[in-house]
Amino acid sequence: MTAADRGGSTDAPAPRPHAGAVLAGGVVDALAAPADDDAVLRDFAAFTRLLRNAGVPxxxxxxxxxxxxxxxxxxxxxxALYWAGRLTLCSDPDDVARYDQAFHAWFSSDPREQRMGRAGPPKPRAATIAALSSPERQGGEGDDEGDTPELRVAASGEEVLRDRDIAELTIGERExxxxxxxxxxxxxxRRRARRRRPHRRGEPDARATLRATLRHxxxxxxxxxxHRRERPRRVVLLLDVSGSMAxxxxxxLRFAHVLTRRTPQAVETFTLGTRLTRVTRELRQRDPERALRDAGGAIPDWSGGTRLGEVLTAFLDRWGQRGVARRAVVVVFSxxxxxxxxxxxxxxxxxxxxxxxxxxxxNPHAGKRGYEPVQGGIAAALPxxxxxxxxxxxxxxxxxxxxxADA
Structure with missing residues (x-):
């Protein structure tokens, strides 16, 4: 008779499963299928290990x-395979690029081409998979502690891209x-609204208190x-689309589209060149590619000359003086x-x-080493x-x- 049968307790606790056992249990549950399907699903399990080595947690x-x-x-x-993995394995927007690279390497196809399939999963590309699964990427064989530096290495490309000059990017980097x-x-x-609204906190409202007293x-x-509520303050974007800013x-323009989609009724966008063009309506569309295409078609002086003084005069006479620029945050890109x-x-x-x-x-040139605001236009506007x-x-x-946001 054991100690458990006698009603006593044993000193030795039950062993806890380690991470590998948990993974094995989950995979075994997922592989509860006929024998001919097991080999295929085990290949997909190997794909998740490749994805983990590529930097996806x-x-x-x-x-x-x-x-x-x-x-x-x-x-x-x-x-179907592409979206099955992307929806279940990617937990962050930064994981999508690494997932696309690993999927392209393992299945020997570009998921963006939207091609329908073959009889079974295609064979992986050995050279690319070897590069993704190399010890330098993994940080060691079977060592889970290598995940943290591995993620930092995988994210370094995006960190470098964040600081790169936009004018020096390649076509792929621009995408x-x-x-x-x-x-x-x-x-x-934000700005404080003129009218006050009832609120639990704020200054006393004598009229509302008196009316409530009469009712009781x-x-x-x-x-x-x-108290006064807060409303979005108007933002006016003036984008120079001349040849030097091409x-x-x-x-x-894509940055302007992001701001416009965030608060459509509080952002106005104009382009500056040899003439003034309002592109607010085009940038309020949800699809960025369609918005940029329509905005580009509405701009007649793309990559032309620059007459900032005359164009600003037209903006202030027609739009700014009549209320668009009043108490707004005006951003000039030039x-x-x-x-x-x-x-x-x-x-x-x-x-x-x-x-x-x-x-x-x-001014894009203000971020370059040794820049001095000596151009005639910026020197006149800087005060x-x-x-x-x-x-x-x-x-x-x-x-x-x-x-x-701080404005």
Whole structure:
């Protein structure tokens, strides 16, 4: 008779399963299938290990969920396999690029081509898989402690891209930058509304308290209060689309689209060149590619000359003086090259500063080493600018969102 049969307790606790046992249990549950399916599902389990070595934090629970998803889809469809893994194994937007690379290496196809399948999962590319599974990427064989430095190495490419000059990016890097811009969630600047609303906290509301007292036959039910709510402050974006700003124009328009989609009724966007063009309506569309295409079609002076003084005069006469720029945060994206006289630009910037709540000038060249604001246009505008920022990289654009939120 054992101690348990006698009602006593044993000193030795029951052993706890380690991580490998948990993974094995989840995989065994997912592989509860006929024998001919086991080999295929074990190949997919090996794909999750490759994905983990590539830098995606795949946990045992996600592996088991992925294998169950594979059993429910058509394994002959590459599209179905792609989305089965992306929806179950990727927990962060940064994991998508690594997942695409590992999927392309393992299944020898590009999931974005949307090609329907073969009789079974194709064979992996040995060279690419070896590169993804190399000891340098893994940080050691079978060592779970190597995951943290492995993730830092995998994320280093994106960190470098954040600080790269937009004008120096390749076509592939620009495509990656576009996806990173879409992930921005900027907070709009706020302002206090004029009217006060009932609230639990705030200053006492004598009228509301008196009306409540009359309704209760002279008994004061409580002290009513009111306070001013906050509303989004208008943001006006003036984008220079001249020839000297052409390498940055696409990224700046996409940044304007992100701000516009965040608060559609509080953002106005204009382009500056040889004439003034309002593209607010085009940028309010949800699809960024369609919005950029329609905005590009509405701009007649793309990559042309620059007449900042004359164009600012047209903006203030038609839009700014009538209320668009009043108490708004105005952001001018330009390198300051001016074909006309700089005196007119200085006068119009002074006029704009009197109307706006704050004026921010974003010059892509300001982030380069040894830059001095000696161009005629920027020298004339600088005395009337509250902040001068560099907008040549994703990091500096994120800094701009913080400046806008603090405004």
């Amino acid at each position: 795949v946990t045992p629970d996600r592996t088991a969920t992925y294998l169950r998803a594979v059993r429910e889809v058509d394994v002959a469809s590459e599209v 990656h930058l576009r996806r990173m811009l879409e992930l921005l969630r900027p907070d709009p600047p 036959a002279g008994e004061i039910p409580g002290l009513s209060r009111k 390498p940055y124009a696409d990224a700046l 390198d300051g090259w001016e074909r006309g006289g700089t005196d007119l630009l200085g006068e119009q910037m002074q006029r704009l500063a009197r109307l706006a709540h704050a004026v921010v000038w974003v 009337h600018v509250d902040r001068l920022l560099a907008g040549h990289s994703l990091t500096t654009l994120q800094e701009l969102t913080e400046v806008l």
